[in-house]
Amino acid sequence: MGKRIMNMAALFLFCLPVMVEAQCSYKNTAFKSGEFLSYNLYYNWKFVWVKAGTASMSTVASRYKGQPAYRASLTTRGNGKVDNMFVLRDTLLCYSGQDLVPLYYRKGAREGKRYTVDEIxxxxxxxxxxxxxxRLHSDGRKDVRNHKSPECVYDMMNIFLRARSFSIDGWKPGHTVSFPIADGNGTAPAMLKYRGKKTVKADNGIKYRCIELSYIEKEKGKWKEIVRFYVTDDANHVPVRLDMFLRFGSAKAFLTNMKGLRN
Incomplete structure (x- = not known):
């Protein structure tokens, strides 16, 4: 009997890593390799919205440390006309398992005079x-830390990939999904908030019936909305519009083109 208990305990300890990784896994129903999305960016300058640049997002099949994975990247490029108002140069990259388990994250960001490179x-x-x-700073300083959690932790790119496969059946406006969010500098509580449905016109001239969601982080004890996004109310959940609340104002992104959709 004692030997049986010891064997069961050993099996439990052996399975712990699998259990934690399994709780981070999620069935992908929204995208496939080869998806490419492009956007126009607008920046609010003295109550006037001006064309600020473009953005693109791609997702392809790849490998990470020898294992099959998705490689997703998001690149924003401001144009020279608005650089004197606000410099926006962001490049985000993530690797996610085929079961949407977070594997790696990188963000290189130039926002105004601030430049950092975050990695996880x-x-x-x-x-x-x-x-x-x-976190690597523009002056060469490097901050490194380690964090452990009994629950799954996400970054902005990996949670976005997972959220696209969420089903909102049974959700009512105000419904929230909570999770820890990480960057190169630490972790913080975050949540997605469902706001209902809305028709949104993209920059390709087409109107889409969309699901409206807010991404909210807790900063210094207060909840702050970071991005409000509108995704198609279908199985693809393609982002049609994003409202971004930046350190130096606000910006919007509107879909211009999409190809390689799964559904």
Whole structure:
């Protein structure tokens, strides 16, 4: 009997890493390899919206440390006409398992005079989600930290990939999904808030019936909306419009083209 209990305990400890990684997994129903989305960017300058540049997002099949994975990238490019108002140069990259488990995240951001490079490496050992986080500053300073959590932790790109496969059946306006969010500097509570449905006109001239969601983070004890996005009310959940609340004002992105959709 004692030997049986010891064997069961050993099996439980062996399965812990799998259990933690499994709770981070999610069935992808929204996108496939080869999806490409493009956007126009607008920036609010003294109560006037001006064309500020473009953005593009792509998702392709790849490999991460020898394992099949998705590689998703988001690039924003401001134009020279508005650089004297606000410089926006962001490049976000993530690797996610085919089961949408977070594996890696990188964000290179030039926003105004501020430039940083954030990186996160994820591993699942010892029954926990383990993060190695790093922030590189423009002056060469490097902040490195390690974080462990018994629950799954996400970054902005990996949670976005997972959220596209959410089903809103049974959700009412005000429904929230909570999770820890990480960047190169730490972790914080975050949530997605469902706001209902709305018709949105994209920059390709087409009107789409959309699901309206807010991405909200807790900063210094207060909840702050970071992005409000509108995704198509279908199985693809393609982002049609994003309202971004920046440190130096606000910006919007409107869909111009999409190809390689799954559904």
């Amino acid at each position: 490496w994820y591993t699942y050992k010892g029954g926990q989600c383990n993060l190695r986080q790093q």
